[in-house]
Amino acid sequence: MNEWTQDVLDRLSDANEPSDVLAQISVATRQLGFEYCAYGLRTFVPFTRPRTLMFSTYDERWSDRYINAGYLQVDPTVAHAVHSGAPLIWSNEVFRDAPQMWDEARSFGLRVGWAQSVFEPDARVGMLSLARSGEPLTVAEILAKDTLLHWVVQTAHRAFCRLLGGSPLEGLEPLTRRQVEVLRWTGDGKTSDEIASILCISKPTVDFHLRNAMARLGASTKCSAAAFASRLGLLN
Structure with missing residues (x-):
């Protein structure tokens, strides 16, 4: 662990609000060469009413538009996150079934993105997305930053879960x-x-x-x- 990652850990341990966590993850995001970040936490039970919480440094106009247009239901990055732990690089192909959403996102400077999810054994999944307005991702950059991205995702997820709670296992008496x-x-x-x-x-x-x-x-x-x-x- 280097000085930078230790500093992020120290600051997150002192976080008392999700906004504090987001602020520290935003710092790490810029260290990785991205302008924006977004974290989402989905709880899969009850089955018919899964709950999703979202926090981001995106332009508020885009965040409002995303919610009001119902893009959460058609966002291919969310669909990928709840089924796969593989990293996802944004592309025209990824958003081929949501072209309007993709066009609007890019109009707000969200043109290059890298998303990674993390699964919990308690029916929850978290996803961190990093985005920027230019400079396409190269294979060399992905290879160089992959380990740090996974570390940031895991760290962000633990910090958000600590403050948000809501695990389906909370208060559940163990089965015999x-x-x-x-x-x-x-x-x-x-x-x-x-x-x-x-x-x-x-x-x-x-x-x-x-x-x-x-x-x-x-x-x-x-x-x-x-x-x-x-x-x-x-x-x-």
């Missing part, structure tokens, strides 16, 4: 070993009778563990409990 077992088999489509036979226990015992697991997860059915637990990484 037997609850995990019955939920795994439930997720595989097995009935209580079949699970009882597989685990060599009685059906009432299986149902007992399922009810307790549902209560701990706040699920109304055993199938939703299995799906929820799986999304949170509790069945691994």
